[in-house]
Amino acid sequence: MRFGIIGxxxxxxxxxxxxxxxxxxVLTAVYSRSEDKGKEFAGKFGDPQVFTDLExxxxxxxxxxxxxxxxxxxxxxxxxxxxxHGKHVLCEKPMASNxxxxxxxxxxxxxxxxxxxxxLKSTLMPNFHAVRDNLYKIxxxxxxxSGYCQYSSRFDAFKQGKVLNAxxxxxxxxxxxxxxxxxxxxxxxxxxKPESVQASAIMLSSGVDGEGSLLVxxxxxDGVIMxxxxxxxxxxxxIQGENxxxxxxxxNQPYDVxxxxxxxxxxxxxxxQPQESMYYEALEFIELFLSGQRESAINSHAHSLAVAExxxxxxxxxxxxxxxxxx
Numbered sequence: 001m002r003f004g005i006i007g008x009x010x011x012x013x014x015x016x017x018x019x020x021x022x023x024x025x026v027l028t029a030v031y032s033r034s035e036d037k038g039k040e041f042a043g044k045f046g047d048p049q050v051f052t053d054l055e056x057x058x059x060x061x062x063x064x065x066x067x068x069x070x071x072x073x074x075x076x077x078x079x080x081x082x083x084x085h086g087k088h089v090l091c092e093k094p095m096a097s098n099x100x101x102x103x104x105x106x107x108x109x110x111x112x113x114x115x116x117x118x119x120l121k122s123t124l125m126p127n128f129h130a131v132r133d134n135l136y137k138i139x140x141x142x143x144x145x146s147g148y149c150q151y152s153s154r155f156d157a158f159k160q161g162k163v164l165n166a167x168x169x170x171x172x173x174x175x176x177x178x179x180x181x182x183x184x185x186x187x188x189x190x191x192x193k194p195e196s197v198q199a200s201a202i203m204l205s206s207g208v209d210g211e212g213s214l215l216v217x218x219x220x221x222d223g224v225i226m227x228x229x230x231x232x233x234x235x236x237x238x239i240q241g242e243n244x245x246x247x248x249x250x251x252n253q254p255y256d257v258x259x260x261x262x263x264x265x266x267x268x269x270x271x272x273q274p275q276e277s278m279y280y281e282a283l284e285f286i287e288l289f290l291s292g293q294r295e296s297a298i299n300s301h302a303h304s305l306a307v308a309e310x311x312x313x314x315x316x317x318x319x320x321x322x323x324x325x326x327x
Contacts, residue, residue, distance in 0.1 A: 001024050001025060001026065001064055001065060001286050001289055001290070002026050002028045002062060002063045002064045002065070003019070003025060003026065003027055003028065003029075003063060003064070003065050003066065003067055004027075004028060004029035004030070004031065004057060004060065004062075004063040004065070004066045004067075004087070005027065005029070005030050005031065005048075005066070005067050005069070006031045006054075006057075006066060006067070006068045006069065006070050006078055007031075007032075007067075007068065007069035007070045007092075008030065008032045008037055008038060008040075008041035009069060011069050011092065012041075012067070012069045013041075013044070014276070014278055015067055015069065015119075015278050015282065016045055017276065018275065018276040018277070018278035018279040018282055019067075019278070019279070019282035019286075021275055021276065021279050021282075022279065022282055022283050022286055024286050024290070025282060025286065027042075027045045027046065027048045028048050028049065028062045028063045029048050029049045029050075029051060029057060029060055029062055029063050030042045030048050030049070030050050030051070031050075031051045031052070031054060031057040032050065032051075032052065033052060034052070035050060035052050038050040038051070038052065049062060054078065054081065055081070058081050058082050058084075058085040058087065059085055063087065064087070064088060064289065065087055065088035065089065065090060065115070065285070065289065066079075066082045066087050066088070066089055066090070067090045067091075067092075067119070068082070068089060068090070068091045068092060069092040069119075070092075071165055071171035071172070071173070072094055072096070072097055072171055072172035072173060072177055073097055073170065073171045073172040073322065073323070073324050074171075075091050075092070075094075075095060075096045075097070075101070075105075076096040076097065076101035076102075076104060076105055076324075079091050079096075079105050079108070079116070080104060080105060080108040083105075083108040083109055083111075083112045083114050083116065084108060084111075084112060086112060086114065087114065088114045088115040088116070088285075088289055089105075089109070089114065089115070089116050089117075090117050090119050090281070090282075090285045091105070091116070091117070091118055091119060092118075092119045093118055093119055093120045093181055093185070094118075094172075094177050094181050094307075094308065094311070095118045095304045095307075095308060096172075096308065096324075097172035097322050097324035097325065098172075098308060098312050098322070098324060098325055099305060099308040099309045099312055100327075101308075101324065102304055102305050102308045103305065106301045106304075106305065109294065109295075109301070110294075113294065114294065115285070115288055115289055115293065115294050115295070116294070116295070116301070117281075117284070117285050117288065117295070117296045117299050118299050118303075118304045119278075119281050119285075119299075120181070120182075120185050120281070120299055121252075121253065121277050121278050121280060121281045122182060122185070122186060122251060122252055122253055122254060122277075123185055123186055123189050123298050123299060124280040124281045124283075124284045124296075124298060124299065125253065125254060125273060125277060125280045126271040126272070126273050126280070127248075127254040127255060127256075127257045127269070127270060127271055127273060128186065128254055129271070130257050130269040130270070130271050131186075131190075131239070131246055131248060131254070131257055131269070132189075132190060134246070134259065134267075134269055135190065135239070135241075135246070137241075137243065137244065137259060137267070138239065138240075138241025138242070138243050138244040138245060138246055138259060139241045139242035139243035139244070140220065140221075140241060140242045141191070141221050141239060141240065141241045142220070142221050142222075142240055142241065142242065143221060143222055143223070143224065143238070143239075143240040144187050144190075144191065144221065144222075144223040144224070144238075144239055144240075145223070145224045145225075145237065145238045145239075145240065146183035146186070146187065146223075146224075146225050146226075146237040146238075146251045147183065147225065147226040147227065147233050147235050147237070147251070148179045148180070148182045148183050148227050148228075148233075148250075148251055148252055149179070149211065149226065149227060149228035149231050149232055149233035150179060150228070150229065150232060150233075151228075151229070151230060151231060151232050152166060152229040152230070154166045154167065154229075155167070155210070155229060155230050158204070158206070163206045166178065166229065167204060167206045167208050167210075167229075168206060168208070169206065169207040169208050169320070169321075169322050169323070170322075170323055172322040172323075172324050173208055174208030174209045174210075174229075174320060175201075175208070175209045175210055175211055175212060175227055175228055175229040175230070176201070176209055176212055176227060176311055176314060176315065176320075177311065178229060179227045179228070179229060179252075180212065180214070180225065180227035180311070180314075181307060181311065182227075182251055182252040183214075183225040183226075183227060183237070183251055184214070184225065184307050184310055184311065185299075185303065185307050186237075186251060187216070187223055187225070188303050188306045188307050188310065189298060189299075189303055190239075191218060191221070191223075192218075192306070193306035193309065193310065194216035194217055194218050194223060194310065195217055195218060195219065196216065196217040197214060197215075197216050197217075197310055197313045197314055197317070198214070198215040198216075198317070199212060199213070199214045199215075199313070199314035199315075199317040199318055200212060200213055200317070200318055201213075201314075201318040201320070202230070203318065203319070203320070204230075207320070208320060209315075209318065209320055210228065210229055210230040211226075211227060211228030211229065211230050211231060212226070212227060212228075212314070212318065213225065213226045213227075214226075214310075214314055216310070236248055236249050236250075237250075237251040237254075243261065243262060244259050244260055244261035244262055245259070245260050246258070246259050246269075247259075247260060253277040255270070255273060256270050257269040257270050257271075258270070281299075284296055284298070284299070
């Protein structure tokens with residue numbers, strides 16, 4: 001499968017390295033605003049064509065699909081342009097700045113009969129499948145607890161007065177969009193969209209959230225989520241049921257999963273995951289393309305939209321608006 005890439009950052013490089021492991025990935029084109037930077041990046045992966053004009057890139061006949069890893073605020077515009085030129089799109093999380101943009105992307109995918117998928121890796125990893133397949137064993141679920149708190153090296157620069165993209169609202173960034181989504185997406189995938197959301201956050205001087213918490217409500221269970229880019233946490237994720245609790249080591253990339261039953265016994269659910277964590281999202285997308293499908297059953301359009309709606313409501317409550325919200 002021939003891929004074009006938008007973005008020449010470390011996450012794009014990791015994706016390419018992981019996708020190459022599928023043995024069905026060929027990098028044929030790179031888009032960068034800087035020709036020198038584009039050529040330097042492309043040189044790491046053979047000799048893909050380098051583009052500095054997005055329209056020309058979208059019109060290229062040398063690729064079947066595009067992986068988008070540009071700043072969040074550019075996702076929707078770039079994805080829709082690619083899809084309007086018949087390209088399939090794998091878009092890095094979060095799918096877009098807000099639900100309005102996500103809806104426009106879904107409409108473009110359907111209008112052009114192309115595949116669109118959000119690149120949220122954790123829900124496609126074998127150990128998340130293990131959680132989903134064994135969820136019934138813990139009985140009625142009463143609470144979902146998940147945290148992803150990881151101090152960002154970019155916060156050091158922020159404290160020195162330099163606002164990088166990660167803390168810039170112009171790019172639809174912040175801790176919720178970057179890390180909180182890793183807690184929300186699995187919850188929505190397993191239990192659907194919650195009926196209510198209560199949110200609070202610590203806001204930074206640049207106008208984005210540095211950390212925050214969500215309390216969500218379902219008919220007979222609740223969810224507790226905490227996320228941060230300005231502190232660390234070492235707590236696992238738990239799904240608490242009446243018969244036992246599923247414990248997940250890291251919600252952003254689960255490698256160890258078990259059930260702790262009320263009777264004191266433990267059941268190991270961990271599956272082998274020999275490939276790099278982004279391999280599984282690449283494989284899912286490629287297999288969907290090869291089978292002619294236009295949507296993932298796991299990272300589905302409905303799940304991506306529901307997650308965007310949860311995050312928008314959380315942002316509304318703690319007062320975070322992006323320039324993209326005003327369009």
